[in-house]
Amino acid sequence: AQSVAQPEDQVNVAEGNPLTVKCTYSVSGNPYLFWYVQYPNRGLQFLLKYITGDNLVKGSYGFEAEFNKSQTSFHLKKPSALVSDSALYFCAKWGDQGGKLIFGQGTELSVKP
């Protein structure tokens, strides 16, 4: 069973508009959830994480994510997109089996001027 799902392969947004990159996860106790970003020919960079507490998590570069337990979602958001936000975004969950970080398949974000 897939632990993390990113339903959109690609998201297109105009610069200055709000953006949302979706992520849902399989239920298993209290999840630890993460967002990473990957720029071309670069490794993954940590953006933010949810461990416990406030459902709205703030991270790097103006990104935030909302943990919704009833919908088992952890969508990544930004109020105003920048062209430089264009990259590949991965949602990840601390896995149920043996404690490993399991990634979704990724969503390519394209922000046009």
Added chain:
Amino acid sequence: EAGVAQSPRYKIIEKRQSVAFWCNPISGHATLYWYQQILGQGPKLLIQFQNNGVVDDSQLPKDRFSAERLKGVDSTLKIQPAKLEDSAVYLCASSLERFSGANVLTFGAGSRLTVL
């Protein structure tokens, strides 16, 4: 602090040949991970080391892949013989402690392998 170093950045080989990738984690990081990222997919954990011991290698194709972390610092991932489906980016990551859910992984830039 210096990041996670990986080499080579790019490698092209023919099938059935062998290849090795090297990783130097952040100083002091006890846990080291090797992930395989196939184009269009999320990274998949191949092997996880805690110091110089293997914690998880359940998804490592052991008939062709091997990895070691001598002295609990640098690590080498080897593929022998390579298959076409091994074409991927091999990402090394490290974390301060054994992953507990709260620790953040720091990734290297990756080693891109093309098998012809």
